[in-house]
Amino acid sequence: MAAHAVEIRDLHKSFGPLEVLKGIDFTVEEGQVVCVIGPSGSGKSTLLRCVNLLEQPTRGKVTVGGVEITDPDVDIDAARRRLGMVFQSFNLFPHMSVLQNVMIAQRRVLRRGREEAERVARANLDKVGVGAKCDSYPPQLSGGQQQRVAIARALAMDPSLMLFDEPTSALDPELVGDVLSVMRDLARDGMTMLVVTHEMSFAREVADRVVFMDGGVIVEEGPPDQVIGDPQHARTRTFLKRVLDPTNAGDASAAGDEGTGEIPAV
Amino acid sequence: MTDQPMTAEPAGPAGQVPGRAKLSPRKRQRISRGIQYAILIAVIVVIAFFTNWSGLAQNFTKLDVAKQSLPDVFTVALKNTIIYTVGGFVFGSLGGLLLALMRLSSVRPYRWIATIYIEIFRGLPALLIFLLILFLPLALPGFEVPGGTYGQGILGLTIVSSAYMAETLRAGLQAVPKGQTEAARSLGMSHSRSMISVVIPQAIRIVIPPTTNQFVALLKDSSLVLFLGVSGDYVELTKFGNDLASTTSNATPILVVGLTYLLVTIPLGYLAGRLENRQGKGR
Ligand SMILES: Nc1ncnc2c1ncn2[C@@H]1O[C@H](COP(=O)(O)OP(=O)(O)O)[C@@H](O)[C@H]1O
Ligand SMILES: [Mg+2]
Numbered sequence: 001m002a003a004h005a006v007e008i009r010d011l012h013k014s015f016g017p018l019e020v021l022k023g024i025d026f027t028v029e030e031g032q033v034v035c036v037i038g039p040s041g042s043g044k045s046t047l048l049r050c051v052n053l054l055e056q057p058t059r060g061k062v063t064v065g066g067v068e069i070t071d072p073d074v075d076i077d078a079a080r081r082r083l084g085m086v087f088q089s090f091n092l093f094p095h096m097s098v099l100q101n102v103m104i105a106q107r108r109v110l111r112r113g114r115e116e117a118e119r120v121a122r123a124n125l126d127k128v129g130v131g132a133k134c135d136s137y138p139p140q141l142s143g144g145q146q147q148r149v150a151i152a153r154a155l156a157m158d159p160s161l162m163l164f165d166e167p168t169s170a171l172d173p174e175l176v177g178d179v180l181s182v183m184r185d186l187a188r189d190g191m192t193m194l195v196v197t198h199e200m201s202f203a204r205e206v207a208d209r210v211v212f213m214d215g216g217v218i219v220e221e222g223p224p225d226q227v228i229g230d231p232q233h234a235r236t237r238t239f240l241k242r243v244l245d246p247t248n249a250g251d252a253s254a255a256g257d258e259g260t261g262e263i264p265a266v
Numbered sequence: 267m268t269d270q271p272m273t274a275e276p277a278g279p280a281g282q283v284p285g286r287a288k289l290s291p292r293k294r295q296r297i298s299r300g301i302q303y304a305i306l307i308a309v310i311v312v313i314a315f316f317t318n319w320s321g322l323a324q325n326f327t328k329l330d331v332a333k334q335s336l337p338d339v340f341t342v343a344l345k346n347t348i349i350y351t352v353g354g355f356v357f358g359s360l361g362g363l364l365l366a367l368m369r370l371s372s373v374r375p376y377r378w379i380a381t382i383y384i385e386i387f388r389g390l391p392a393l394l395i396f397l398l399i400l401f402l403p404l405a406l407p408g409f410e411v412p413g414g415t416y417g418q419g420i421l422g423l424t425i426v427s428s429a430y431m432a433e434t435l436r437a438g439l440q441a442v443p444k445g446q447t448e449a450a451r452s453l454g455m456s457h458s459r460s461m462i463s464v465v466i467p468q469a470i471r472i473v474i475p476p477t478t479n480q481f482v483a484l485l486k487d488s489s490l491v492l493f494l495g496v497s498g499d500y501v502e503l504t505k506f507g508n509d510l511a512s513t514t515s516n517a518t519p520i521l522v523v524g525l526t527y528l529l530v531t532i533p534l535g536y537l538a539g540r541l542e543n544r545q546g547k548g549r
Pocket of ligand 1: 015018020038039040041042043044045046047
């Protein structure tokens with residue numbers, strides 16, 4: 001049996017007394033796109049950050065491409081090279097030009113020569129549609145352009161898995177589409193992706209599987225038509241109602257807010 | 267004194283006429299300003315009347331004495347002041363960066379050492395540190411600061427400035443958003459690589475304005491080299507002015523030296539202000 005692209009077993013994470021992840025199990029297969037949805041504070045970012053060890057899990061096992069990254073003796077820098085991460089707030093390096101942003105890790109981490117790094121950088125910037133902005137500095141770009149540069153920066157490292165943490169949440173509405181279409185293209189090219197998002201139409205269209213999280217556990221998971229189209233759990237329905245129809249969802253809030261107390265086994 | 271300029275306020279929607287004060291705020295402001303000018307003029311008149319102008323001129327602005335200070339005030343004294351200051355600044359910055367990184371280290375003893383150093387040398391008068399250096403050979407016979415007089419002066423200024431620079435740089439390092447390190451680490455950079463390529467360059471930009479001010483402070487502290495008993499080719503501005511004032515029994519050299527300090531410090535102060543403004547506007 002080939003290794004899973006990502007395998008998460010019994011993952012727990014606490015911040016002091018606050019238990020944020022309370023036992024997460026799931027896998028992502030090679031070439032799959034998995035979207036993680038759920039209310040704010042449910043632990044989606046923490047889950048994603050445990051996958052590339054920006055957070056150290058309290059308990060459990062995370063394996064990426066057959067390498068157990070929760071092994072205390074793992075070379076985490078080497079493991080992270082295979083993982084691209086895209087943040088909600090872009091996190092481009094403001095003191096470097098767009099081209100340098102995409103080249104720096106290629107040069108310093110992969111030890112690529114200047115010419116090769118520049119060629120790879122330009123190719124990836126073209127791919128995400130910001131090839132004309134090579135010499136600009138991040139603060140001169142729109143949010144949508146910055147996020148696409150951030151995607152190119154991650155892609156330049158030839159990752160085998162891309163992690164996205166609400167990549168469009170900080171964008172003006174009219175800029176969301178550009179970023180989503182880049183992600184759609186990536187998915188079509190067969191990139192393995194783990195995406196935290198509130199864009200339900202994107203999840204429905206692109207995801208192979210949708211995972212709904214609430215209160216630090218996975219409440220429901222399955223194909224998008226099932227989880228988004230025909231949710232089985234009340235908490236999923238409440239959440240979706242709020243996201244899809246925010247103006248009329250006020251009265252249905254009772255089930256969701258106290259949801260962190262007792263969690264039904266999944 | 268009213269700080270806010272009075273602008274014409276539209277009358278209330280119901281058309282009420284606001285109660286008319288006997289003295290409108292505008293008139294009151296005018297009277298208050300008139301009083302302030304009157305006080306100022308009175309003070310100037312009193313000072314002008316009681317000051318011994320000819321005595322002052324005799325003592326501070328004798329041209330022939332001022333001429334005596336040329337060109338040495340620039341070629342020796344200012345040059346040495348700059349050597350001491352730049353030396354103390356360069357080594358102080360390096361020491362400060364090391365201390366700042368130690369202070370942020372995950373190794374606890376490093377944090378302790380850095381904290382103790384910073385607390386001690388920020389809390390001591392710079393003069394005391396120079397006296398310490400002066401008496402060091404007594405405590406450690408045979409020990410000599412490398413670089414002779416320059417070495418001693420620069421060492422004193424380095425000890426002082428590294429403590430201040432450490433705190434400035436630590437604040438700068440902490441002001442770089444956490445997401446920057448996270449992005450760098452996510453790209454596979456090691457901790458030190460992300461420091462070198464991502465965090466430190468941004469921190470340096472953040473601390474340029476406060477550092478310029480520290481350079482000015484250090485330039486003034488370089489006058490304390492006077493207490494090391496330097497002489498001849500090693501004198502800096504203050505010592506130079508002091509010596510010349512003694513030999514000529516005239517205060518003019520003090521004025522000359524003071525103006526020479528200002529020649530450097532005022533442009534630097536402006537530069538710091540401009541850098542600060544630019545940083546406020548940029549990004
Ligand atoms: N570094 C941290 N320290 C303390 N608490 C944290 C930290 N990061 C996240 N949390 C808490 O963990 C919970 C889940 O956060 P997060 O994973 O960001 O949720 P989501 O991304 O689903 O909105 C929140 O209650 C948040 O306050
Ligand atoms: Mg989040």
